[in-house]
Amino acid sequence: MIDRKNQKLSLSRQCQLLEISRSSIYYKPVAPKAEDLEFMRLIDEQYLKTPCWGSRSMRNWLRRKGCKVNRKRVQRLMRLMGLEAIYPKPRTSRPHPQHQIYPYLLRDLTIDHSNQVWAADITYIPMARGFMYLVAVMDWHSRKVLSWKLSNTLDAEFCVEALNQAIERFGTPQIFNTDQGAQFTSKEFTSVLKDKDIAISMDGRGRVQDNIFIERLWWTLKHQHIYLHSFDDGAQLRTGLSRWFEFYNKERPHQGLDGHTPDEVYFTTCLPVAEAA
Secondary structure, eight states, X not given: OOOTTOSSSOHHHHHHHHTBOGGGGGOOOOOOOHXXXXXXHHHHHHHHHOTTOOHHHHXXXXXXXXXXXXXXXXXXXXXXXXXXXXXXXXXXXXXXXXXOOOOOOOTTOOOOSBTSEEEEEEEEEEETTEEEEEEEXXXXXXXXXXXXXXXXXXXXXXXXXXXXXXXHHHOOOSEEEEOSOHHHHSHHHHHHHHHTTOEEEEOXXXXXXXXXXXXXXXXXXXXXXXXXXXXXXXXXXXXXXXXXXXXXXXXXXOGGGTTOOHHHHHHHSBXXXXXXX
16 A cells, blocks of 8 residues: 655655554564454454453353463453453553543533534454554544544554544544543643643543443444454455445434434534634
8 A cells, every 4th residue: 555665655645645654554563363363353242242351251251152262362362452351440451650641521511512522442443364453533422433543553643643633624622531541641642632722531440431432333333344344454444444434424323313313413513613612
């Protein structure tokens, strides 16, 4: 996909057009074993049902399915996928010990219009011969996916790119909520929010329900699209996700939105800047 000899387009511009983080083009992954990929796919599907399961429970479940696997291997694969039991540790990625953690601001808050609260999260996406990580930025009230990015590493850069893209397209929210993962507590990510005077909110440790709407998005995406198709590479995955998110935002009605689509709710409840402030 990337032409390193192209004299007309810089590497940065090519990455921007392909919607991938620049750091990912320097990453040289070691091809995972086919058996590991199968275990990871099984773990990913089960984790959506039982996010409270740690490596012991997941190992026991895999063994009941006939998989010859020990706990150490399950631990390694779950770390690679960015998965941890929601109790007592947070889901997705581990917090960085030197990063500031911010309070959860959404408790008892009435969220009644678009651009009031945005949220972001990362999930693991399996492919036919590998995997990638997906980050999405969602408007809490309308459930609209404002932006998304893929990466083959769990760095902060692709999360920052998704955040900047959402801001460029849709302005700024009053509050931005995430988990306590190192990508979201990083200076690169939080400095963008502070520069835009956006209040920072973070889930309590082990409280997957604090970001429930984006967790439901992952369940819907995987069960209605990812698990039904085979993606050979990042280009195919990116094309498939682009079509699905377009459908999700514009055509898929939500029971929680009284049968309306995210786009319909987002654009009809967007308050003028002065009123929102």
